[in-house]
């Protein structure tokens with residue numbers, strides 16, 4: 001019991017949030033073990049991105065608790081969250097690159113801000129991370145000069161440059177070609193294997209979900225509808241889950 | 257009648273609410289000054305953009321205002337034979353009113369608008385969230401450097417504007433209309449006090465604070481994509497300009513009670 005507690009990195013309990021009248025989360029419960037890759041799947045607009053933002057306090061839930069590495073973030077002020085946020089890297093769905101900085105500067109930013117001043121070390125890390133996302137020699141470009149997929153990969157490089165203990169990925173492979181997608185999937189796996197990084201990966205891409213997940217959580221109508229291993233998900237008899245995995249719409253009106 | 261009352265009541269409440277939110281923002285700024293991280297490089301860069309970059313606009317505004325004011329006064333003053341006093345009038349007016357107010361309005365248009373637009377764009381494209389996720393407080397990173405830069409730059413810009421206004425007035429009256437130089441300069445120096453310049457620079461300092469607080473607030477509060485950013489930018493310019501003009505009225509009385517104008 002004791003050992004189980006210490007190895008839980010993220011613990012979400014009864015999370016609820018609404019924007020105006022629209023209820024997004026109606027009570028989410030989720031535990032992510034340290035070093036595990038949890039894939040969150042769910043329809044678009046179900047609140048997957050909102051969930052990631054709640055995890056690091058960018059959005060405050062109306063109710064419920066979030067614990068990161070054993071620390072409750074609910075009551076913390078913005079400044080007090082700094083120490084927790086330093087443990088977590090996040091890849092935003094749209095990249096959220098700083099458009100006043102070029103690619104290298106964007107990737108170097110978290111390093112410099114966390115106090116690394118050795119220029120050689122910064123250059124080395126930046127070059128390495130850009131290599132990993134297959135964007136070597138693009139360091140001089142400005143974000144507006146990049147395609148959507150390239151922006152995403154730069155953002156990914158920026159999210160991992162500091163070697164955080166935990167990385168949250170919001171649709172890391174959306175908009176990428178199959179080959180680059182595959183290399184991103186491999187990267188996520190490699191980070192987990194070698195560096196014991198805890199990850200939450202939000203995705204629509206079932207192929208990559210099965211490829212990288214230790215466990216999969218299916219977010220449906222504001223709750224975790226299913227949680228289990230990829231095998232369990234595949235073998236599920238539930239119609240809702242089957243429809244989602246196979247991409248079948250249950251909206252028959254369009255046929256009439 | 258009821259409709260009108262309800263409307264004015266609603267507007268009054270809106271204004272109070274807006275002021276309340278600005279006050280809360282000022283508290284965040286104070287908190288950032290006390291507990292926040294300081295970014296000297298960004299401060300320096302902002303001084304370059306805000307202070308150094310605004311000089312052309314400020315100098316041109318100051319010079320033409322001084323020139324026109326001198327010319328108009330000269331046309332009237334020469335009927336009374338006191339055209340050599342034009343310099344004194346131009347100088348005191350530039351110091352106390354024209355330079356601070358016009359510079360304030362020009363800086364609002366040039367600097368305030370770009371602050372609101374830049375920060376607003378960062379907000380709606382999640383760049384602010386990205387900063388926060390990297391444990392950087394947006395107020396520390398975006399607002400404090402701009403605030404510091406304008407506190408340093410504005411008084412200097414005002415001084416520059418005053419200087420060019422006086423020079424242009426001199427050029428128009430003495431060189432253009434041939435008013436005797438010695439009398440002109442004598443009156444000018446005799447009637448211009450150090451206090452006049454202090455008043456101008458103090459006003460500029462306060463106006464600078466207003467511009468940054470209002471514009472950065474609008475930027476950070478931006479929602480709703482490009483439309484929201486555009487709206488926020490317009491609001492920031494309108495509100496800053498109004499705040500400057502209204503605040504100028506009260507500051508004038510306040511500062512005049514400290515440094516009275518007229519026969520001492």
Ligand SMILES: Nc1ncnc2c1ncn2[C@@H]1O[C@H](COP(=O)(O)OP(=O)(O)O)[C@@H](O)[C@H]1O
Pocket residue numbers: 019024042043044045046047048049050051
């Ligand atoms: N800042 C916000 N204000 C209001 N509504 C929001 C906000 N962010 C997200 N939403 C709403 O929350 C829902 C979930 O959004 P999101 O988490 O982005 O979905 P997804 O699962 O596709 O990532 C959407 O319906 C969206 O309209």
Ligand SMILES: [Mg+2]
Pocket residue numbers: 048049050093170
């Ligand atoms: Mg999303």
